[in-house]
Amino acid sequence: MQIVKGNGPITGEQIAERLHLTRATLRPDLAILTMAGFLDARPRVGYFYSGKKPGQDISETMNNMKVGDFQSIPVVVREDVSVYDAISQMFLDDVGTLFVVDKKSFLTGVLSRKDLLRTSLGNQDLSTIPVHIIMTRMPNVTFCFKNEPLIQAAHRLINQQIDALPVVIEQPEGLKVIGRLTKTNITRAFLSLSESHEL
Amino acid sequence: MQIVKGNGPITGEQIAERLHLTRATLRPDLAILTMAGFLDARPRVGYFYSGKKPGQDISETMNNMKVGDFQSIPVVVREDVSVYDAISQMFLDDVGTLFVVDKKSFLTGVLSRKDLLRTSLGNQDLSTIPVHIIMTRMPNVTFCFKNEPLIQAAHRLINQQIDALPVVIEQPEGLKVIGRLTKTNITRAFLSLSESHEL
Structure with a gap:
């Protein structure tokens, strides 16, 4: 050799x-x-x-893992919803991140638990503040695609220090949200690697 | 063969x-x-x-990954700290989970962003509620050890639907917190798997 x-x-x-x-x-x-x-x-x-090289199978396996194989269902709210209602929605669906869309259902922003918690410290009436005031808004939203390698999306989660990426489809007028990719999904992928090679 | x-x-x-x-x-x-x-x-x-079998190296590699190789520094607060101060602490240290300890620094509970967000919905004065009222308390706290395989801890994060595990040392009088293991750490481990086999 x-x-x-x-x-x-x-x-x-x-x-x-x-x-x-x-x-x-x-x-x-x-x-x-x-x-x-x-x-x-x-x-x-x-x-x-x-x-x-020995172990090449790992990279091969990992490159074959796509975002679409591991993504979750997205939870979406409209821009004019109040912070109070957004927090309630978050608990109702038990998610850590909400995606915000306009009337035509195009992505306009993202709301994390952190954003909502920061606002709740402000001593304001949460039911009168619409989420579009506090959300991270386009074009500052980091997203990913269904057919992208999972590793690539995982890199984005780590490098940009975010909890969840919207999985989107690009359309001429904007982005449609079709999924949600979180560190929970990556953790599941990590476990599936060990399981698929256990036997 | x-x-x-x-x-x-x-x-x-x-x-x-x-x-x-x-x-x-x-x-x-x-x-x-x-x-x-x-x-x-x-x-x-x-x-x-x-x-x-081909691919066995993955399981071997994964079994050799220990919690201690990937854990982060824990952020700890005392039981009598107010919810308001705990949220501030969370932002100051940019973590999603705080560990709560007693006067002797033994683990008594865990506070997640979710716990704090729920409390902030309650229309109460956050500066007058001590965290021990709202925290998940021992013995209901799930933890892990430095020398445990990372996969085992990752399973616990997924199965119990939690964001972070305290990494602890067992002592006769209780548990000392020496680390914090989150899905971010697991995501980094996932990426390190692909990197260590790329070259």
């Missing part, structure tokens, strides 16, 4: 020479390493390192 | 016979399969199937 890695493409003859072995002795080993996918062989060129 | 799987333990001689090969021809292949861990060999017994 090291010889091929450092010198590939290299012929079987040349590898045998370096190891002070005959080509015949080496043949079965090279065959197995090629079958296992660690080496690639091309006629009249020789062996070269395939780039496959 | 199939012969050993179906007939193991089986000697190299017997495998060679079935394949109409000499023992010498077979030796390198068996050596590689044994080195790679797919077969096990015991002197005077023969070869047997190790049970190792």
